[in-house]
Amino acid sequence: MSDRGNADARRTAGGKAVRTPVKVKICGLTRREDVESAVEAGADYLGFVLVPESKRYVPPERWRNLTEGVPERVKCVAVVADPAREEVAEMWNIFDIIQFHGSETPELARGNNCWKALHLEHGFERMKQFDVEHFVIDAAAGGSGRRCDWNLAAAAAKEHEILLAGGLTPENVAEAVRRVGPWGVDVSGGVESSPGIKSKEKLLKFIKEAKQ
Numbered sequence: 001m002s003d004r005g006n007a008d009a010r011r012t013a014g015g016k017a018v019r020t021p022v023k024v025k026i027c028g029l030t031r032r033e034d035v036e037s038a039v040e041a042g043a044d045y046l047g048f049v050l051v052p053e054s055k056r057y058v059p060p061e062r063w064r065n066l067t068e069g070v071p072e073r074v075k076c077v078a079v080v081a082d083p084a085r086e087e088v089a090e091m092w093n094i095f096d097i098i099q100f101h102g103s104e105t106p107e108l109a110r111g112n113n114c115w116k117a118l119h120l121e122h123g124f125e126r127m128k129q130f131d132v133e134h135f136v137i138d139a140a141a142g143g144s145g146r147r148c149d150w151n152l153a154a155a156a157a158k159e160h161e162i163l164l165a166g167g168l169t170p171e172n173v174a175e176a177v178r179r180v181g182p183w184g185v186d187v188s189g190g191v192e193s194s195p196g197i198k199s200k201e202k203l204l205k206f207i208k209e210a211k212q
């Protein structure tokens, strides 16, 4: 087994340790060509920010166009912050996963295919309250480009399958995977040339470095 952390070492039925490459979510996609580049580069998850205040906001009339034709192996994630229940119901018609990135209650953000974004500066107590598939461990605000505390994230990764987010780049992602041992990594600003516009070169480099 390598020293790449704790969450990517899995065991087969025979008890043999195998390494599963970290999952990669490319977030904040706003253009069809960037969706195609991310799929070609090997992304596992594509994130679309449905938060009107975001620089990367995708309005409902564009959801279908951006997600149709995405291969079955790649899942589309709706990133939301404090949505109404009716809005969530509509999102399930189009997206595979909903990532709650606001101050949602454990009653709203719960279940299979639901992810909850948390920052850990106030401790781990919040993680115990949510019954979700994965936690996204981020800096305080979504899409801020700020790194979260990797030591806290590493402690969380020992208990849960987490996605590490916040300030990741092609240059630091390999070290982040090694130090934190996340199930997945989530990036937005680190693979952009400007907000909402992805760089093909950075996408390729990021995914290669994350999965090596």
Ligand SMILES: O=C(O)c1ccccc1NCC(=O)[C@H](O)[C@H](O)COP(=O)(O)O
Pocket: 027, 028, 047, 049, 051, 054, 055, 056, 079, 080, 081, 101, 138, 141, 142, 143, 144, 145, 146, 165, 166, 167, 168, 186, 187, 188, 189, 190
């Ligand atoms: O990206 C946004 O603009 C955004 C706005 C509001 C809520 C969430 C948002 N993004 C969520 C993500 O999953 C980002 O990928 C994550 O925060 C990492 O962003 P970055 O630090 O730029 O890599």
